[in-house]
Amino acid sequence: KAGVTQTPRYLIKTRGQQVTLSCSPISGHRSVSWYQQTPGQGLQFLFEYFSETQRNKGNFPGRFSGRQFSNSRSEMNVSTLELGDSALYLCASSPRGETNEKLFFGSGTQLSVL
Amino acid sequence: AQSVAQPEDQVNVAEGNPLTVKCTYSVSGNPYLFWYVQYPNRGLQFLLKYITGDNLVKGSYGFEAEFNKSQTSFHLKKPSALVSDSALYFCAVRESGRNSGAGSYQLTFGKGTKLSVIP
Numbered sequence: 621k622a623g624v625t626q627t628p629r630y631l632i633k634t635r636g637q638q639v640t641l642s643c644s645p646i647s648g649h650r651s652v653s654w655y656q657q658t659p660g661q662g663l664q665f666l667f668e669y670f671s672e673t674q675r676n677k678g679n680f681p682g683r684f685s686g687r688q689f690s691n692s693r694s695e696m697n698v699s700t701l702e703l704g705d706s707a708l709y710l711c712a713s714s715p716r717g718e719t720n721e722k723l724f725f726g727s728g729t730q731l732s733v734l
Numbered sequence: 735a736q737s738v739a740q741p742e743d744q745v746n747v748a749e750g751n752p753l754t755v756k757c758t759y760s761v762s763g764n765p766y767l768f769w770y771v772q773y774p775n776r777g778l779q780f781l782l783k784y785i786t787g788d789n790l791v792k793g794s795y796g797f798e799a800e801f802n803k804s805q806t807s808f809h810l811k812k813p814s815a816l817v818s819d820s821a822l823y824f825c826a827v828r829e830s831g832r833n834s835g836a837g838s839y840q841l842t843f844g845k846g847t848k849l850s851v852i853p
Contacts, residue, residue, distance in 0.1 A: 624777070653841070662845035663778075663824065676839045710777055719828045720766050720785045723841060725777035 621646060624726035626711050631731045638699040641729045643711030645692050649724070651717030652694040654686060657708040657728070666709075669694055670717040698731075706733045736761045738827050740844035747815045748852050755810040755847045757825030767808040768826040768841065769799055778824060784808060785830075795819070815851045822846045 625644040633639050645652050654666040665678035669688035686696040692713070698705055708730050712723035737760045747753045759765055766785055770778040782793025789801045799810045808825060825844045 663843040665840045665842070668839045678840065717839065719830060719839065722768060722780040722783055725779070727777045
């Protein structure tokens with residue numbers, strides 16, 4: 621079974637641009653979560669989707685948005701990029717979106733904003 | 735609100751010695767607790783979890799963790815460290831229960847502890 625796949629692996633953008641990151645969960649997994657990882661802040665929760673519905677959102681500005689498609693694939697979008705958005709963005713999936721389930725993580729998208 | 739603290743940014747241990755990576759948590763109700771490991775330029779890999787039952791949980795690669803409710807701790811341990819165990823370790827918590835609200839879908843992580851095993 622293929623793992624969680626995130627594309628692209630690396631991205632370089634300039635301030636003010638927008639970016640879209642993609643995540644394909646493990647086949648059959650219905651929940652997808654997104655996290656931002658930086659050296660100073662660690663892992664911070666962005667949002668979680670289950671069956672195309674956003675169930676929870678972290679404390680990020682409205683420039684950060686996401687969606688989930690009917691095949692459970694998910695995208696996140698960051699508009700008007702800032703230097704501080706440079707980070708590793710991790711996607712994770714779980715089968716039924718239940719709170720006792722472990723998450724399966726992708727390798728992440730490394731975003732650099734210049 | 736749920737939170738996790740990993741008091742040590744870095745832990746150094748000699749190969750063959752026992753290792754402990756500390757974690758304390760805070761939740762309103764009962765916790766679901768997890769440990770993950772991250773190798774350079776990779777995503778996180780699941781090690782083990784505590785849901786209910788025995789306080790000592792055994793996981794992957796010889797790791798185990800002990801749940802202590804009175805001390806709200808969930809320390810990660812291994813009897814004999816290997817050089818290949820060198821990595822970044824994250825503790826995480828969710829609040830259990832159907833009435834925990836939307837926040838329970840969020841897995842809250844500690845800031846991570848860098849483990850270095852010295853040959």
